[in-house]
Amino acid sequence: MLKELILIFLIVVAGTGGELCVTRAMKKIGEVKDFRPAALLTTIIRVLGVGWMWLGVGLMAVAFFSLLGMLSLENVSFVVPVTALNYVAGALGGKFFLGERVMGRRWAGVFLVCIGVTCVFFSRR
Amino acid sequence: MNSSKLTLQDNEGLTPVPDRSLVPPHHHLHFKTYLFILLVVIFSPLGNVLLSTGMKQAGPLTIHSLSDVYYALAQVFTTPVIWLGIASLIAYFISYMLVLSWADYSYVQPATAMGYVIVALLGHFALHEAVTPLRWIGIAIIFLGVVTVGNTPPRTTGHH
Numbered sequence: 001m002l003k004e005l006i007l008i009f010l011i012v013v014a015g016t017g018g019e020l021c022v023t024r025a026m027k028k029i030g031e032v033k034d035f036r037p038a039a040l041l042t043t044i045i046r047v048l049g050v051g052w053m054w055l056g057v058g059l060m061a062v063a064f065f066s067l068l069g070m071l072s073l074e075n076v077s078f079v080v081p082v083t084a085l086n087y088v089a090g091a092l093g094g095k096f097f098l099g100e101r102v103m104g105r106r107w108a109g110v111f112l113v114c115i116g117v118t119c120v121f122f123s124r125r
Numbered sequence: 126m127n128s129s130k131l132t133l134q135d136n137e138g139l140t141p142v143p144d145r146s147l148v149p150p151h152h153h154l155h156f157k158t159y160l161f162i163l164l165v166v167i168f169s170p171l172g173n174v175l176l177s178t179g180m181k182q183a184g185p186l187t188i189h190s191l192s193d194v195y196y197a198l199a200q201v202f203t204t205p206v207i208w209l210g211i212a213s214l215i216a217y218f219i220s221y222m223l224v225l226s227w228a229d230y231s232y233v234q235p236a237t238a239m240g241y242v243i244v245a246l247l248g249h250f251a252l253h254e255a256v257t258p259l260r261w262i263g264i265a266i267i268f269l270g271v272v273t274v275g276n277t278p279p280r281t282t283g284h285h
Contacts, residue, residue: 019225019230020230022225023225026222026225027225027226029226030226031227032223032226032227047222064214067173067176068176068180068201069186071173071176071177071180071181072180072181072183072185072186075177075252075255076173076174076177076244076247076248076252076254077244077245077248077249077252077254077256077260078260079173079177080170080173080240080241080244080245081241081244081245081260081263081264084238084241084267087238087270090230093230094229094230098230100229100230105273106232108270108273109273110270111270112266112269112270112273113267113270114270115263115266115270116262116263116264116265116266116267116268116269116270117263118263119259119260119263119266120259120260120263120267121263122259123257123260123263
């Protein structure tokens with residue numbers, strides 16, 4: 001059980017942290033408007049020059065291997081819903097790390113998702 | 126119509142004049158956002174289900190020392206289904222990165238929760254996992270949360 005809790009913690013914290021860093025990097029690049037292959041390649045090269053992207057990808061790799069470990073222990077219909085704990089971390093991170101205005105309606109949605117995750121967690125055995 | 130456009134320009138910096146004849150600026154952004162969220166919602170559960178299949182095939186991993194880590198990695202990455210899962214997750218990741226370049230993280234991330242419903246359906250019907258009623262209820266509540274979030278504006282921070 002301890003092993004599972006540690007893995008869940010790593011999936012949520014490293015995963016959300018990684019996504020926040022990646023978002024920050026992508027916002028530095030600006031809105032992607034040109035989807036032709038050559039333009040996308042240019043965008044990818046520009047993205048690789050942003051430090052936040054590397055930190056983000058590193059954190060997401062940690063989350064990925066934790067997810068693999070978790071999937072070898074538990075069913076996917078348990079593991080994936082439980083990782084929805086990301087929503088709490090995501091809304092908080094969006095607000096405090098990226099300066100997004102998270103409105104009442106979004107908080108309500110995030111809250112519902114949390115209740116759902118709790119149900120899934122207690123459905124384990 | 127032209128005169129109303131002029132009015133908008135003349136009025137720049139002051140109170141914006143609402144004009145129904147102009148295409149709402151958020152309409153295009155909404156469509157693009159929904160399209161990429163759809164891609165995210167398809168590739169993410171598919172990738173996770175494939176990874177789950179692969180990890181079950183690879184068998185239990187026991188890690189006690191550094192050489193065990195090497196052995197475990199070899200065991201995982203020589204399982205072909207794992208690579209299919211990784212390919213699917215890369216497709217998900219690229220779609221996700223692109224959508225995050227214009228839409229708020231705290232908007233996109235909850236919207237992708239649709240994927241949790243698909244994961245449970247795939248887990249139940251494709252992998253024959255036992256999904257208890259409580260788990261379905263939980264997933265339904267997660268889905269409700271997604272619907273609640275769906276109509277909030279995709280971007281709240283400045284444009285540039």
